[in-house]
Amino acid sequence: MHYTLWPLGDQALLVRLREHIGLAEHRTTQRALQALRTASVPGVRAVTASYTSLCVEMDIAHADPARIEARIAEVLDLLPDADAVDMERPFIDIGTHYGGSDGPDLGAVAELTGLSTRAVIDLHAGAEYRVAMLGFLPGFPYLLGLPEALQVPRLESPRARVAPGSVAIAGAQAGIYSQESPGGWRVIGRTEAWLFDPTRSPPHRLSVGDRVRFVPL
Amino acid sequence: MSDAAIQIRRIAPLSSVQAGEREWRSAGVPPGGPMDDFSHAVANVLVGNRPDSAALEIGFGHTEIAFSEATLVAITGARVEARSNGVRVPAWRPLLIAAGSTLTLGPASAGRFAYLAVAGGIVSDTWLGSQSATVHGMGPRALKARDRLDFNASRLPAAFGQSVPLRGAPALVANWWADAEGLIDVFGEAPLRLMPATHVPLLADRNALFGRTFLLAPTANRMAAMLDGDPIETRPTSGPRMSGAEAPEATLERADPASSHPRTELISEPVTPGTVQLLPSGKPVVLLREAGVTGGYPRIAHLASIDIARLAQRPPGSAVRFESISVGTAQWLWRWRRQRIARLAIAARARLGL
Numbered sequence: 001m002h003y004t005l006w007p008l009g010d011q012a013l014l015v016r017l018r019e020h021i022g023l024a025e026h027r028t029t030q031r032a033l034q035a036l037r038t039a040s041v042p043g044v045r046a047v048t049a050s051y052t053s054l055c056v057e058m059d060i061a062h063a064d065p066a067r068i069e070a071r072i073a074e075v076l077d078l079l080p081d082a083d084a085v086d087m088e089r090p091f092i093d094i095g096t097h098y099g100g101s102d103g104p105d106l107g108a109v110a111e112l113t114g115l116s117t118r119a120v121i122d123l124h125a126g127a128e129y130r131v132a133m134l135g136f137l138p139g140f141p142y143l144l145g146l147p148e149a150l151q152v153p154r155l156e157s158p159r160a161r162v163a164p165g166s167v168a169i170a171g172a173q174a175g176i177y178s179q180e181s182p183g184g185w186r187v188i189g190r191t192e193a194w195l196f197d198p199t200r201s202p203p204h205r206l207s208v209g210d211r212v213r214f215v216p217l
Numbered sequence: 218m219s220d221a222a223i224q225i226r227r228i229a230p231l232s233s234v235q236a237g238e239r240e241w242r243s244a245g246v247p248p249g250g251p252m253d254d255f256s257h258a259v260a261n262v263l264v265g266n267r268p269d270s271a272a273l274e275i276g277f278g279h280t281e282i283a284f285s286e287a288t289l290v291a292i293t294g295a296r297v298e299a300r301s302n303g304v305r306v307p308a309w310r311p312l313l314i315a316a317g318s319t320l321t322l323g324p325a326s327a328g329r330f331a332y333l334a335v336a337g338g339i340v341s342d343t344w345l346g347s348q349s350a351t352v353h354g355m356g357p358r359a360l361k362a363r364d365r366l367d368f369n370a371s372r373l374p375a376a377f378g379q380s381v382p383l384r385g386a387p388a389l390v391a392n393w394w395a396d397a398e399g400l401i402d403v404f405g406e407a408p409l410r411l412m413p414a415t416h417v418p419l420l421a422d423r424n425a426l427f428g429r430t431f432l433l434a435p436t437a438n439r440m441a442a443m444l445d446g447d448p449i450e451t452r453p454t455s456g457p458r459m460s461g462a463e464a465p466e467a468t469l470e471r472a473d474p475a476s477s478h479p480r481t482e483l484i485s486e487p488v489t490p491g492t493v494q495l496l497p498s499g500k501p502v503v504l505l506r507e508a509g510v511t512g513g514y515p516r517i518a519h520l521a522s523i524d525i526a527r528l529a530q531r532p533p534g535s536a537v538r539f540e541s542i543s544v545g546t547a548q549w550l551w552r553w554r555r556q557r558i559a560r561l562a563i564a565a566r567a568r569l570g571l
Contacts, residue, residue, distance in 0.1 A: 009519035
C-alpha cells in the first residue's frame with residue numbers, strides 16, 4: 001500500500017494514505033487502521049484515523065521509536081494498494097428535527113442551493129454517510145457522503161453558541177455537534193440522540209467507519 | 218479510602234485538579250493533564266506519590282487552603298510566596314503542615330502555574346480514565362472557593378530527613394529538595410526547541426520560526442498559545458486540500474478577509490500537544506494539553522514534549538524564541554527527564570521512610 005510516514009512530534013507518527021477526501025480514500029484509510037490495530041505493534045499506545053491519515057501514538061519510554069516505525073512500515077507494505085471493499089456495517093439512524101429553532105440555517109441553505117426546504121431535508125436525509133473521523137469536540141463525527149447539491153459555505157461569522165445535537169453542514173462535510181459549542185457550520189436540524197456519554201463504554205456513539213442515516217422526525 | 222480532606226478557602230482563577238492524560242483520541246477527546254507536567258510530577262514524587270497522581274494546578278492569584286490534619290505536601294512550579302500560618306515556607310521540598318494550619322500562596326513572580334501535591338493524592342471523580350479537570354464543558358470542573366478535596370491519608374513519614382523546624386511555625390520543612398532548575402530550565406528564557414513538521418514546505422522561508430522573537434499573546438489558555446509577531450509568509454502550493462476542511466471551531470481565529478496571506482485549505486489531520494499550526498493570519502499557534510485532536514491548518518513545527526511545560530510557564534507578553542532540535546534528540550531528552558523524575562521518586566521515598 002502506498003503511504004507516507006512522518007513524525008508527529010516526538011511521541012507520535014503520522015501515516016498519510018491518500019491526498020484527497022472521498023469514500024474510496026476513506027476505505028483505504030480504514031483498511032490501514034484495522035491492519036495496524038490488529039498487528040498490535042509493541043510500543044504503540046493507540047492508532048486513530050482521520051480523513052486520509054492515521055495517528056500512531058507511541059510509548060517512547062518503553063519502546064524504541066525506530067523499531068515501531070519499521071514494524072508499521074512492514075505491516076503497511078503487506079497491504080494491497082487496490083481500493084478496499086466496503087465494510088458491511090448496519091446503519092445507525094439519527095432521528096432529526098429539521099428546521100425551525102432546531103435548524104436555524106435550513107432556510108438559508110435552501111436559498112443558497114436554490115432548493116425548497118423540503119428538498120434540502122429529503123436530500124440530507126436520503127443520503128448515506130460514513131464517519132470519517134471524530135474530532136473538534138468529544139464525539140463530534142465528521143461525515144462523508146453529503147450530496148453535492150447541499151454543499152454550501154460555512155457561516156460568515158460563527159455562532160457563539162450552537163445547541164448540542166445540532167445537525168450541521170459545511171462545504172462537503174456533514175457533522176453533529178456532540179455538545180454545546182461555538183461553531184461556524186450551518187445548522188439545519190437537531191437530534192436528541194446521544195453522541196457522547198462518558199458513563200458508557202465506549203463513550204462515543206459513532207466510531208470511525210460507521211454508516212449513518214438521518215431520519216426526519 | 219479517603220479519610221482526610223483539605224478545605225479551599227480561596228483559590229486563584231483557572232485552578233484545577235490535574236492528574237494523568239486521557240487516552241481517548243479515538244473519541245475525539247484531548248489528552249488534557251497538567252500544563253507543566255514536569256513541576257506536577259516533581260510535586261507528586263516529593264511527597265511519595267506516583268508522578269501522575271492527582272494534585273492541584275494553581276493559576277495566577279491568591280490561594281488559601283486549610284488543613285484539618287497534619288499533612289505532607291509539596292509546592293512546585295511557578296515561583297510563589299508560600300506561607301504556613303503566615304511563615305514563609307520553601308517550594309520544591311516536602312513540607313509537613315501541622316493540623317489546623319492554613320497554607321497561603323501569593324501570585325507568581327515567575328511562571329504561571331504552581332502545583333500543590335498532597336501525600337496520598339487527591340481523591341476525585343475519574344472521567345474517561347483520568348481525574349484531570351477539563352475546560353471543554355465536560356468532565357471535572359475548575360476549583361472554586363469552599364471546595365473540599367478529599368485525599369488518601371497516607372502514613373506520615375517515619376523519617377523526615379533531618380527536618381528543620383521553623384521557629385514559631387507549625388510546619389516542618391525537609392532539609393533536602395528537588396534541584397528543579399538543574400533538571401529543566403523551567404523559567405529561563407532559553408529558546409524553546411522545535412522539530413520539523415509535515416507542512417514546512419508550504420513556508421516561503423522554511424526557517425521562518427527561527428532567528429526572531431515572538432511575543433506570547435494574552436489569549437494563551439489550556440488549549441493553545443498564539444504567538445504575535447510579523448506574519449509568516451506561505452507560498453502557493455499544490456498539496457492536498459479541500460474547501461472547508463478544517464474543524465468547525467470558532468475558537469482560534471477565522472480567516473481575515475483583509476489578510477494578504479491566502480488561506481491554505483488542507484485536509485484535517487491529527488494534531489497533538491506541541492503541534493505548531495500556522496493560522497490564516499500568518500501567526501503561529503502552539504497547541505497545548507486540551508487542544509482538539511485534529512486540525513486543518515498547516516503544521517509548521519512541533520514543540521519538543523519536554524518544552525511544553527516551559528512554554529506553559531511563560532506569562533502572556535513574554536518573548537519566545539525558538540531553536541531547532543531533531544526528533545531523536547527530543548525523544549532522548551524526554552526519556553532522560555522521565556528517568557530523572559523516577560530517580561527522584563526513589564530517593565524521596567527512601568528519605569521519607571515510605
